[in-house]
Amino acid sequence: MKHINIIGGGLAGSLMAVLLAQKGYQVRVYERRPDMRKVQLDGGRSINLALSVRGIHALEEAGLKEEVMELAIPMPGRMIHHRDGSLEFQPYSNDPSNYINSVSRAELNKRLMTRSENLAKVDYFFNCRCLGMDFETGEAEMLNTETGEKFKLDGETTIAADGAFSAVRYDMQKTERFNFSQDFLTHGYKELEIPSAKGGGFQMEKNALHIWPRDEYMMIALPNLDGSFTCTLFFPFDGEDSFNSMQTKDQVKAFFDKQFPDAVAMMPTLLDDYFENPTGSLVTVRCFPWAYQDKVALMGDACHAVVPFFGQGMNAAFEDCSELSKCIDENKGDWAKIFDQYQHARKANSDAIADMAIENYTEMRDHVNDAEFVFQKQVEHHLENHTDSYKSRYEMVSFSRIPYAEAYRRGKLNKEILKKITAGIEKVEEIDMAKAEKIIKEVMG
Amino acid sequence: MKHINIIGGGLAGSLMAVLLAQKGYQVRVYERRPDMRKVQLDGGRSINLALSVRGIHALEEAGLKEEVMELAIPMPGRMIHHRDGSLEFQPYSNDPSNYINSVSRAELNKRLMTRSENLAKVDYFFNCRCLGMDFETGEAEMLNTETGEKFKLDGETTIAADGAFSAVRYDMQKTERFNFSQDFLTHGYKELEIPSAKGGGFQMEKNALHIWPRDEYMMIALPNLDGSFTCTLFFPFDGEDSFNSMQTKDQVKAFFDKQFPDAVAMMPTLLDDYFENPTGSLVTVRCFPWAYQDKVALMGDACHAVVPFFGQGMNAAFEDCSELSKCIDENKGDWAKIFDQYQHARKANSDAIADMAIENYTEMRDHVNDAEFVFQKQVEHHLENHTDSYKSRYEMVSFSRIPYAEAYRRGKLNKEILKKITAGIEKVEEIDMAKAEKIIKEVMG
Numbered sequence: 001m002k003h004i005n006i007i008g009g010g011l012a013g014s015l016m017a018v019l020l021a022q023k024g025y026q027v028r029v030y031e032r033r034p035d036m037r038k039v040q041l042d043g044g045r046s047i048n049l050a051l052s053v054r055g056i057h058a059l060e061e062a063g064l065k066e067e068v069m070e071l072a073i074p075m076p077g078r079m080i081h082h083r084d085g086s087l088e089f090q091p092y093s094n095d096p097s098n099y100i101n102s103v104s105r106a107e108l109n110k111r112l113m114t115r116s117e118n119l120a121k122v123d124y125f126f127n128c129r130c131l132g133m134d135f136e137t138g139e140a141e142m143l144n145t146e147t148g149e150k151f152k153l154d155g156e157t158t159i160a161a162d163g164a165f166s167a168v169r170y171d172m173q174k175t176e177r178f179n180f181s182q183d184f185l186t187h188g189y190k191e192l193e194i195p196s197a198k199g200g201g202f203q204m205e206k207n208a209l210h211i212w213p214r215d216e217y218m219m220i221a222l223p224n225l226d227g228s229f230t231c232t233l234f235f236p237f238d239g240e241d242s243f244n245s246m247q248t249k250d251q252v253k254a255f256f257d258k259q260f261p262d263a264v265a266m267m268p269t270l271l272d273d274y275f276e277n278p279t280g281s282l283v284t285v286r287c288f289p290w291a292y293q294d295k296v297a298l299m300g301d302a303c304h305a306v307v308p309f310f311g312q313g314m315n316a317a318f319e320d321c322s323e324l325s326k327c328i329d330e331n332k333g334d335w336a337k338i339f340d341q342y343q344h345a346r347k348a349n350s351d352a353i354a355d356m357a358i359e360n361y362t363e364m365r366d367h368v369n370d371a372e373f374v375f376q377k378q379v380e381h382h383l384e385n386h387t388d389s390y391k392s393r394y395e396m397v398s399f400s401r402i403p404y405a406e407a408y409r410r411g412k413l414n415k416e417i418l419k420k421i422t423a424g425i426e427k428v429e430e431i432d433m434a435k436a437e438k439i440i441k442e443v444m445g
Numbered sequence: 446m447k448h449i450n451i452i453g454g455g456l457a458g459s460l461m462a463v464l465l466a467q468k469g470y471q472v473r474v475y476e477r478r479p480d481m482r483k484v485q486l487d488g489g490r491s492i493n494l495a496l497s498v499r500g501i502h503a504l505e506e507a508g509l510k511e512e513v514m515e516l517a518i519p520m521p522g523r524m525i526h527h528r529d530g531s532l533e534f535q536p537y538s539n540d541p542s543n544y545i546n547s548v549s550r551a552e553l554n555k556r557l558m559t560r561s562e563n564l565a566k567v568d569y570f571f572n573c574r575c576l577g578m579d580f581e582t583g584e585a586e587m588l589n590t591e592t593g594e595k596f597k598l599d600g601e602t603t604i605a606a607d608g609a610f611s612a613v614r615y616d617m618q619k620t621e622r623f624n625f626s627q628d629f630l631t632h633g634y635k636e637l638e639i640p641s642a643k644g645g646g647f648q649m650e651k652n653a654l655h656i657w658p659r660d661e662y663m664m665i666a667l668p669n670l671d672g673s674f675t676c677t678l679f680f681p682f683d684g685e686d687s688f689n690s691m692q693t694k695d696q697v698k699a700f701f702d703k704q705f706p707d708a709v710a711m712m713p714t715l716l717d718d719y720f721e722n723p724t725g726s727l728v729t730v731r732c733f734p735w736a737y738q739d740k741v742a743l744m745g746d747a748c749h750a751v752v753p754f755f756g757q758g759m760n761a762a763f764e765d766c767s768e769l770s771k772c773i774d775e776n777k778g779d780w781a782k783i784f785d786q787y788q789h790a791r792k793a794n795s796d797a798i799a800d801m802a803i804e805n806y807t808e809m810r811d812h813v814n815d816a817e818f819v820f821q822k823q824v825e826h827h828l829e830n831h832t833d834s835y836k837s838r839y840e841m842v843s844f845s846r847i848p849y850a851e852a853y854r855r856g857k858l859n860k861e862i863l864k865k866i867t868a869g870i871e872k873v874e875e876i877d878m879a880k881a882e883k884i885i886k887e888v889m890g
Contacts (some may be wrong), residue, residue: 165619173627174610177682177726181626182618237622281622 002333003028005158007130007140007168011105012300012317013161014112018062019325021121029116030128030142030153032162037110046191048222048230049108050075050209050311051101052398058318061325064115071108072101073223079208080368085262089208090368094381098399100209100311102222130160130167135175138295140168157335158296159324161317164285164305169298178287185282185307185361187217188243189234192273194266196227203266204229211364212260217241218365219260231263234282234365243279282307284354288347291339299324304350309360310397312353316404320346352408356397375426376418382428383421389440390417410444417443447778448473450603452575452585452613456550457745457762458606459557463507464770466566474561475573475587475598477607482555491636493667493675494553495520495654495756496546497843503763506770509560516553517546518668524653525813530707534653535813539826543844545654545756547667575605575612580620583740585613602780603741604769606762609730609750614743623732630727630752630806632662633688634679637718639711641672648711649674656809657705662686663810664705676708679727679810688724727752729799733792736784744769749795754805755842757798761849765791797853801842820871821863827873828866834885835862855889862888 004020006013009031017027033041051072059065076099077091092098116122131141131150138155160168173180197203202223204210210221210229217236221229236242246252249271256264264270285305291297300317324342331337367373383390393411396402402410420439421431449465451458454476462472478486496517504510521544522536537543561567576586576595583600605613618625642648647668649655655666655674662681666674681687691697694716701709709715730750736742745762769787776782812818828835838856841847847855865884866876 177629179628181628183624183626184622 002026002157005030005140005153005156007153007158007160008032008162008166008300008302009109009113009124009126010161010163010300011109011112011314012321013159014109014116015058015062015064015318016159016161016299016321016324017116017122018064018112018119019321020328021116021119022062023325023328025121027116027122028153029122029124030130030140031124031126032129032145033126035113035124035126036106037113041106046105046230048224048232049103049105049314050222051103051108052311052315054312054322054401055315055318056101057401058322061322064112067111067115068103068108069101071103071111071225073103073225074099074207075102075209075222077208078364078368079205079210081210081212081260081262082369083214083259087205089205090374090377091381093395093399094384095399098395099207100398102209102224104224105314107225130162132171133158133160133168133296135171135292135295138292155295157294159299160296160302161299162302164283164301166298166302168296169285169287169302172287172292172296172298175292178289180287181285183284185284185358186238187234187236187282187361189232189280189282190243190274191277191280192219192231192233192267193269194221194229194231194263195268200227202227202229211368212263213365213368214259215366215369219263220364221263231267234361237279249275284358286351286354288343290343290347294335294339297324297339297342304346304354306350306354306357307361308357309364310353310357312357312397312404316350316353319349319401349404352404353397356393356404356408356411375428376422378428379418379422379431380414382431383436383440386433387437387440389437389444390414413443447471447602450475450585450598450601452598452603452605453477453607453611453745453747454554454558454569454571455606455608455745456554456557456759457766458604459554459561460503460507460509460763461604461606461744461766461769462561462567463509463557463564464766465773466561466564467507468770468773470566472561472567473598474567474569475575475585476569476571477574477590478571480558480569480571481551482558486551491550491675493669493677494548494550494759495667496548496553497756497760499757499767499846500760500763501546502846503767506767509557512556512560513548513553514546516548516556516670518548518670519544519652520547520654520667522653523809523813524650524655526655526657526705526707527814528659528704532650534650535819535822536826538840538844539829540844543840544652545843547654547669549669550759552670575607577616578603578605578613578741580616580737580740583737600740602739604744605741605747606744607747609728609746611743611747613741614730614732614747617732617737617741617743620737623734625732626730628729630729630803631683632679632681632727632806634677634725634727635688635719636722636725637664637676637678637712638714639666639674639676639708640713645672647672647674656813657708658810658813659704660811660814664708665809666708676712679806682724694720729803731796731799733788735788735792739780739784742769742784742787749791749799751795751799751802752806753802754809755798755802757802757842757849761795761798764794764846794849797849798842801838801849801853801856820873821867823873824863824867824876825859827876828881828885831878832882832885834882834889835859858888 003026006017006029009029017029020027059068077089080088127146129143129145131143133140140153142151172178206223212219217234219233221231223229238244252274283305287303290303299320306313323345327338327342380392393407396407417440421436448471451462451474454474462474465472504513522534525533572591574588574590576588578585585598587596617623651668657664662679664678666676668674683689697719728750732748735748744765751758768790772783772787825837841852862885866881
């Protein structure tokens with residue numbers, strides 16, 4: 001049977017390798033970095049992953065759900081750390097069995113690699129960087145960074161899962177009428193750490209996504225299996241409070257003492273982390289087409305990198321795998337058709353999650369502080385509890401497989417519904433459910 | 446005195462060379478193509494230029510206005526060719542001394558080259574293609590396409606005027622937080638020709654921009670000095686009536702006979718032109734920043750390619766030259782500051798003209814057919830005639846140097862004003878001017 005090249009052995013590439021091998025394809029995965037199971041890679045720029053229903057579904061299709069869930073820590077809600085030191089838990093869902101899952105990117109990646117290699121149909125080639133692609137022939141030019149040797153991949157069928165700065169996409173940009181954009185936020189991020197408690201265990205609530213919302217910026221923390229939390233400061237590059245304005249240890253210490261005093265007490269390596277870890281940037285990538293004839297298709301961040309504020313980057317990439325797998329089953333061997341059906345099925349959805357992820361930054365760093373926001377969330381949960389027809393946008397995105405574009409569309413209608421239902425009331429108990437149901441029906445059409 | 450490299454000897458690069466030489470700089474211009482004054486370049490993809498106030502102003506600053514205007518044919522309005530064969534002249538301005546100018550791109554480019562070479566401070570290097578730029582050093586990598594020799598430009602101060610598919614910008618894309626987009630319309634274009642009349646002279650009205658608006662597509666024609674017209678068909682790539690659907694001479698003939706019968710009678714080489722000339726694509730490019738330190742700045746299409754429907758691509762590029770010239774004068778020798786001031790002065794304006802150019806396609810191919818549109822234009826001209834405070838968007842863009850962003854903003858207010866003033870009336874004479882002035886004042890704030 002035909003073999004398939006996958007460029008990029010990250011999360012999407014590795015999951016796709018498993019799905020393809022299970023269909024009987026011979027798969028060769030080319031990964032730029034060394035084997036992370038043998039070599040400790042440079043850290044300091046991973047935002048922890050939040051695995052949710054879409055990603056779990058794709059893992060289940062690959063028979064990997066159970067072993068991946070061993071790595072997961074449930075987070076059923078946000079723990080808000082207010083300026084005054086008080087804590088407030090805001091559940092994500094009305095249904096306590098709905099939660100997102102904190103997962104280590106590296107550990108998940110290692111499991112996917114090992115699992116796909118065990119299938120005997122998958123070979124990994126590490127230290128192999130893609131330099132570009134010739135779109136006439138479909139051949140990718142590769143560089144073995146250990147030996148310095150250059151080589152070409154045959155141009156039969158390639159899946160490019162080579163990330164937000166994809167070398168394949170970079171050359172695809174020169175093909176005819178290729179639409180493309182890369183947009184950076186004016187904010188960046190810095191990874192920091194809250195270690196486990198002395199003698200083990202967690203220094204804060206384990207089962208929550210912690211947020212220190214400070215209007216113009218925020219810090220978050222996600223739990224790790226070893227009792228530590230990976231913290232991320234999302235912060236402007238420039239301006240009064242910014243990465244550029246904080247250049248000395250004294251400045252950083254004073255800023256954290258003032259803004260995040262409860263966290264500082266748990267961060268013994270704060271200053272070292274701050275100055276040693278790189279400042280990451282936050283990019284949104286959009287493009288179309290995603291595929292070129294039967295030769296190559298882009299996947300995951302390579303065609304739709306999103307900012308991390310909805311926790312959906314990996315989930316969206318895994319949904320790509322799911323969709324491509326379905327298209328392969330439906331169009332046996334006709335790769336031009338497979339790729340074309342795949343790209344059209346996914347494009348609008350990836351645009352929608354990109355937009356929602358940007359919007360969610362304002363929600364996380366600012367709105368969660370707001371009494372009005374908290375009240376609206378209560379109303380949403382109440383409606384979900386007492387009707388069959390209402391679902392919050394967060395619920396649709398994180399706890400269902402309703403297409404992102406549909407979740408985005410319905411989310412806009414939700415705003416209208418909530419405005420009408422909450423007009424003139426101050427407590428959830430005051431909602432007239434008969435009237436509410438009528439409003440929902442009317443607005444949703 | 447310092448020398449400056451210009452990559453690209455097109456319109457913007459050549460005008461900038463003149464402006465720099467006049468300030469005393471030594472200028473080296475590197476042009477990808479052969480010298481068009483000696484070698485006939487491949488034609489068939491030029492849309493004629495419409496030179497208007499902004500471009501003329503920049504030429505005047507360079508002392509070139511008079512000799513360029515020798516090449517110009519005034520077009521004070523649009524000549525609409527209706528489906529029924531009738532003609533309708535729609536003036537652009539209320540003021541008959543306002544007109545745009547049809548100019549041949551090649552002839553204009555040649556004059557700018559000759560004029561800048563005559564300054565003795567400017568050297569042109571032809572057949573020199575830029576392959577990319579090293580942003581550490583600012584050095585551009587160049588290829589002499591005649592000799593095959595590669596060489597580097599020193600990285601002191603470079604202006605990249607190398608067009609919509611700029612090689613410099615392509616590498617700039619990899620610098621930190623570089624925002625970029627390229628968006629193609631789903632329509633393309635094809636150059637066609639109406640030759641001069643037998644024995645010389647024009648086959649149609651010389652002083653007009655001719656349009657055959659057909660809702661979903663259009664043909665236009667601009668006059669040339671030799672009595673011919675350069676025609677351009679703007680047409681969908683795909684769909685029922687499209688470049689893809691018209692593959693045979695019979696199909697093309699039948700289509701033109703039906704849609705543009707009056708033009709067909711004047712187009713003896715229609716079928717040859719259609720099948721020999723390439724189908725061009727229509728791209729909008731946006732990016733930011735435009736400059737990297739004191740090393741390089743982008744200019745013209747390289748940083749803001751626009752679609753041609755407002756006739757402002759060259760005018761906007763010449764306005765870049767004007768602005769950069771001003772920034773040089775104001776910040777003697779501090780090139781980081783010069784480039785930074787230049788990019789911030791131009792960015793919002795280039796975004797505005799990009800948007801307006803896309804909007805204008807719908808106006809040209811569709812709205813000009815519409816009685817309501819014609820009435821609104823009459824009202825606009827009436828208001829311009831009888832008040833000091835109203836200017837149509839077309840007037841601001843084409844016949845003033847009001848910044849594009851301001852013209853775009855005021856154009857939106859104009860819509861509101863027109864809606865209020867024309868409510869309930871059917872003739873220009875019915876306008877209550879006292880009331881109209883009050884509305885204008887209110888809406889414009």
